[in-house]
Amino acid sequence: MRDLIFVGYVAAILLLAFKRPFIFTLIYAYIDICAPQRLSYFLLNSVPLSLIVFALAVLGFLVADDKKNVRLSPRWALLVILLVYCGYTTTVAVEPVAALEKWSWVWKALVFAAFLPLTLTTKLRIEALILTMVLCVSALIVTGGIKTLAGGGGYGLLILLIDDNSGLFEGSIISCVAISVIPLILWLSNHGTIFKPDWRVRLYAGALVVSCLLIPIGTQARTGIVCIAILGLLMLRFVRYRLLYVGGIALLGLVAIPLLPGSFTERADTIKDYRQDESAYTRIAVWQWTWEFAKDHPFGGGFNSYLQNKIVYDIETKRDPSAAYEEFPPEDGIKQVVDESRAFHSSYFEMLGEQGYPGLIIWLLIHCGGVWRMEILMRLYKKRARDEEAWVAPLATALQNAQIIFLVGSLFVGIAFQPFVYMLVGLQIGLDTYLARRRSEAAWRPIKLMRQKAT
Numbered sequence: 001m002r003d004l005i006f007v008g009y010v011a012a013i014l015l016l017a018f019k020r021p022f023i024f025t026l027i028y029a030y031i032d033i034c035a036p037q038r039l040s041y042f043l044l045n046s047v048p049l050s051l052i053v054f055a056l057a058v059l060g061f062l063v064a065d066d067k068k069n070v071r072l073s074p075r076w077a078l079l080v081i082l083l084v085y086c087g088y089t090t091t092v093a094v095e096p097v098a099a100l101e102k103w104s105w106v107w108k109a110l111v112f113a114a115f116l117p118l119t120l121t122t123k124l125r126i127e128a129l130i131l132t133m134v135l136c137v138s139a140l141i142v143t144g145g146i147k148t149l150a151g152g153g154g155y156g157l158l159i160l161l162i163d164d165n166s167g168l169f170e171g172s173i174i175s176c177v178a179i180s181v182i183p184l185i186l187w188l189s190n191h192g193t194i195f196k197p198d199w200r201v202r203l204y205a206g207a208l209v210v211s212c213l214l215i216p217i218g219t220q221a222r223t224g225i226v227c228i229a230i231l232g233l234l235m236l237r238f239v240r241y242r243l244l245y246v247g248g249i250a251l252l253g254l255v256a257i258p259l260l261p262g263s264f265t266e267r268a269d270t271i272k273d274y275r276q277d278e279s280a281y282t283r284i285a286v287w288q289w290t291w292e293f294a295k296d297h298p299f300g301g302g303f304n305s306y307l308q309n310k311i312v313y314d315i316e317t318k319r320d321p322s323a324a325y326e327e328f329p330p331e332d333g334i335k336q337v338v339d340e341s342r343a344f345h346s347s348y349f350e351m352l353g354e355q356g357y358p359g360l361i362i363w364l365l366i367h368c369g370g371v372w373r374m375e376i377l378m379r380l381y382k383k384r385a386r387d388e389e390a391w392v393a394p395l396a397t398a399l400q401n402a403q404i405i406f407l408v409g410s411l412f413v414g415i416a417f418q419p420f421v422y423m424l425v426g427l428q429i430g431l432d433t434y435l436a437r438r439r440s441e442a443a444w445r446p447i448k449l450m451r452q453k454a455t
Contacts, residue, residue: 021060093302120430145211148218175224300356
């Protein structure tokens with residue numbers, strides 16, 4: 001029965017898209033984020049749904065869109081270069097089979113990110129993509145928030161739509177994405193036009209923000225805690241009454257701490273001393289191995305090259321007086337841990353280990369370039385007093401904040417090729433090129449009028 005509902009829903013929106021081909025692009029974003037084919041038992045997961053919809057999106061762009069409005073940018077070129085470079089490293093990967101497995105979805109994320117700016121030629125399309133991304137990811141976030149409030153959370157235990165530990169269904173990844181999407185939720189609640197910002201929209205936006213903040217609690221992902229702190233600091237930049245804001249945050253924290261689950265606070269406490277936390281110590285050991293690996297493989301070892309690692313490290317142990325004597329050492333001491341094939345647990349080291357120094361540099365240029373370009377757009381349009389452009393500076397700020405949160409969160413989780421993040425990158429490039437075209441048209445219009453008067 002569930003399969004029939006999904007098939008009917010997908011068929012209905014696909015039929016709708018034949019009238020407005022850009023909707024195919026939005027449908028692909030929905031499929032990439034919510035993965036309805038993974039929720040289906042048989043019917044949807046038996047066909048290459050994402051490939052079919054992407055082909056329809058490209059066909060719709062080629063047939064129906066005006067190519068005169070298309071503009072490219074240096075960051076778009078960097079996306080294409082990264083795609084080609086990753087394809088090359090896959091052919092010389094140290095783990096050929098595993099590399100091909102990851103490449104099978106990475107190239108789709110990069111190609112779609114490069115395709116998005118070609119289609120985002122109007123404000124309505126930009127807003128429609130933002131709304132689609134927020135609503136699709138909210139399907140996971142609202143589910144997680146409700147389960148957290150009902151007491152169903154726990155490290156590795158919070159099940160979202162399906163019992164899976166990959167992509168956006170993994171605790172640390174969804175925690176990072178949930179916090180990074182908050183600025184876009186707030187922008188839609190103030191500047192959206194598809195759903196005009198009335199009390200219902202603002203009520204749902206507020207509830208969704210609360211759900212986003214609950215996700216790190218439900219997943220007990222320390223990455224999410226760090227991302228919340230970064231979000232608070234970023235919002236401080238634009239708050240008028242900063243002392244009141246800081247005081248309110250501190251008071252909210254004091255009120256919330258007693259209400260948090262004991263397991264969450266215990267896990268959060270491990271941030272203070274990595275030497276006593278095996279998970280944190282493993283990360284550092286893997287990063288050290290990756291640094292040495294890159295010296296021998298400066299152009300990277302290809303996707304999933306971490307499978308080559310074998311690490312040995314010592315960790316401090318503390319005796320628990322309340323535990324049985326046989327289970328813990330009688331005194332504080334050192335325990336040797338031997339591990340192998342451990343993931344990078346950092347997007348920066350993921351890029352260094354898999355794509356080497358060239359790949360890491362390209363990746364940093366793409367993301368840091370986004371922060372820089374959004375800052376330029378925010379400052380440029382903040383000074384302009386036109387009512388029809390009042391939405392631009394807040395959106396540039398929201399996209400910048402989302403990317404900064406991702407860049408900080410990705411220090412601790414390997415999401416260098418997370419498709420949702422590359423949608424944000426495509427969205428930034430699309431906004432940048434759209435505004436560049438509008439400025440060019442505005443500058444050309446007076447010159448054209450002067451020539452007409454002269455003749």
